[in-house]
Amino acid sequence: MRYVSTRGRAEVLDFAQAMMTGLARDGGLYLPETIPTLSAEQIAALEGLPYEEAALRVITPFVGDSFSQDELSGAIARAYAGFDHVARAPLVQLAPGHHLLELFHGPTIAFKDFAMQLIGQLFQMSLAKSGQRVTILGATSGDTGSAAIEAFKGLPNVDVFIMYPHGRVSAVQRRQMTTPDDANVHALAVDGTFDDCQARLKELFNDHAFRDAVGLAGVNSINWARVLAQIVYYFTGAVSLGAPGRAVDFTVPTGNFGDIFAGSIAKAMGLPIGRLVVATNQNDILHRALSTGEYRVGTVAPSISPSMDIQVSSNFERALWLAYGRDGAAVSQLMDELKSGGFAISQGALQALRETFASGRVSEEETSAMIATIRVETGQVICPHTAVGVAVARQNLRPGVPMITLATAHPAKFPDAVQAAIGLRPDLPPQMAGLFQRAERSTRVENDAEKLKSLILERRSA
Numbered sequence: 241m242r243y244v245s246t247r248g249r250a251e252v253l254d255f256a257q258a259m260m261t262g263l264a265r266d267g268g269l270y271l272p273e274t275i276p277t278l279s280a281e282q283i284a285a286l287e288g289l290p291y292e293e294a295a296l297r298v299i300t301p302f303v304g305d306s307f308s309q310d311e312l313s314g315a316i317a318r319a320y321a322g323f324d325h326v327a328r329a330p331l332v333q334l335a336p337g338h339h340l341l342e343l344f345h346g347p348t349i350a351f352k353d354f355a356m357q358l359i360g361q362l363f364q365m366s367l368a369k370s371g372q373r374v375t376i377l378g379a380t381s382g383d384t385g386s387a388a389i390e391a392f393k394g395l396p397n398v399d400v401f402i403m404y405p406h407g408r409v410s411a412v413q414r415r416q417m418t419t420p421d422d423a424n425v426h427a428l429a430v431d432g433t434f435d436d437c438q439a440r441l442k443e444l445f446n447d448h449a450f451r452d453a454v455g456l457a458g459v460n461s462i463n464w465a466r467v468l469a470q471i472v473y474y475f476t477g478a479v480s481l482g483a484p485g486r487a488v489d490f491t492v493p494t495g496n497f498g499d500i501f502a503g504s505i506a507k508a509m510g511l512p513i514g515r516l517v518v519a520t521n522q523n524d525i526l527h528r529a530l531s532t533g534e535y536r537v538g539t540v541a542p543s544i545s546p547s548m549d550i551q552v553s554s555n556f557e558r559a560l561w562l563a564y565g566r567d568g569a570a571v572s573q574l575m576d577e578l579k580s581g582g583f584a585i586s587q588g589a590l591q592a593l594r595e596t597f598a599s600g601r602v603s604e605e606e607t608s609a610m611i612a613t614i615r616v617e618t619g620q621v622i623c624p625h626t627a628v629g630v631a632v633a634r635q636n637l638r639p640g641v642p643m644i645t646l647a648t649a650h651p652a653k654f655p656d657a658v659q660a661a662i663g664l665r666p667d668l669p670p671q672m673a674g675l676f677q678r679a680e681r682s683t684r685v686e687n688d689a690e691k692l693k694s695l696i697l698e699r700r701s702a
């Protein structure tokens with residue numbers, strides 16, 4: 241399987257290389273040159289399989305010769321062994337025809353664990369083979385950072401630096417990043433927003449001399465291997481509701497467009513997904529783009545669903561590349577225009593996007609009210625991100641088509657927002673007890689690429 245960049249001017253790589261590289265050298269994102277498909281029989285055969293076995297079948301066609309079947313199945317088994325639910329991604333009913341796919345049973349109780357735990361295992365196998373060392377650099381709106389630290393802490397040959405926006409992540413999120421005491425973990429509190437962190441990340445990756453000097457590797461959702469791991473639960477969720485014999489819709493609380501983009505790949509592989517509904521909070525660039533065709537960057541307004549407080553959704557570039565008929569030059573041009581605030585999507589591309597994606601946005605008040613409504617209607621407590629999804633899903637239900645909303649985090653990860661909505665403080669699951677007793681360790685740093693570079697050079701344990 242060959243991987244090409246969305247901007248068309250970077251080296252073509254195999255799966256392991258694309259995974260170790262993260263961002264392509266032309267500034268683009270890697271995607272498989274062709275998307276493999278599964279037949280209706282192959283999809284039907286996933287029904288009732290253990291999650292790990294379904295994952296192996298969905299992931300294998302993308303991996304090529306990079307790993308053997310034994311290596312891959314070992315990595316998948318180790319990745320999900322620490323989850324606290326045997327189904328890994330259990331489906332629970334919210335109402336007739338509306339289901340929640342619970343993606344918060346991993347070690348950091350958000351869906352990022354599905355991809356990060358697997359990528360940690362795959363990195364380790366690759367580095368053991370090559371004897372290389374890498375410096376993992378990530379930017380996080382909260383959940384990616386903790387998931388990355390949890391997946392890479394203590395690994396030989398790896399330093400992990402995570403930038404998060406100072407003062408803009410929840411206390412649980414921050415403590416998950418600042419309390420691990422492994423020497424290879426470096427939490428960086430950047431004076432800025434998540435978009436600033438992501439912009440600095442791209443700057444550091446685009447400084448090729450620095451990149452090579454420290455062996456920079458990226459595990460943000462721009463990393464194709466992250467997207468790949470997330471394709472699996474669209475299959476397991478849809479198959480348990482009757483796919484491939486029946487179409488299923490999904491609603492996805494969306495920030496960087498990684499999770500929902502994985503759904504669009506599942507659809508391209510042959511899974512009968514009717515609609516993929518993008519759910520945003522008040523930071524609604526994606527909803528505006530899909531409704532109006534204008535992708536215009538606004539200013540980030542902090543919300544009670546902070547992991548979605550994003551104005552530039554990196555993975556949207558991948559969807560654009562597909563919608564523009566894999567035209568790297570067209571995508572490069574759009575990304576140039578983005579530097580000065582935004583761009584208009586062509587009519588043809590907009591039409592192509594709307595064939596797969598619908599969208600909706602909810603306010604802070606509606607989000608809070610939905611946490612309360614679901615508690616009254618079902619007794620379940622949902623996190624604010626999930627509540628954004630559920631609210632948008634309810635506006636998009638279609639008779640006869642089951643809807644699955646992705647439950648992206650455990651409510652205990654956002655206790656203040658949940659308490660404000662229902663007057664109850666959700667308990668942390670047992671494996672996280674003690675989080676508030678441990679000592680924190682983090683470095684405050686200016687929103688400046690040069691400062692970040694010197695810090696990384698000084699701290700990494702090369």
Ligand SMILES: *Cc1c(COP(=O)(O)O)cnc(C)c1O
Pocket residue numbers: 350351352383384461493494495496497498499500547548625648649
């Ligand atoms: C990361 C995250 C999202 C957004 O996912 P994207 O892949 O960035 O669109 C939504 N909810 C939670 C809880 C998250 O951690």
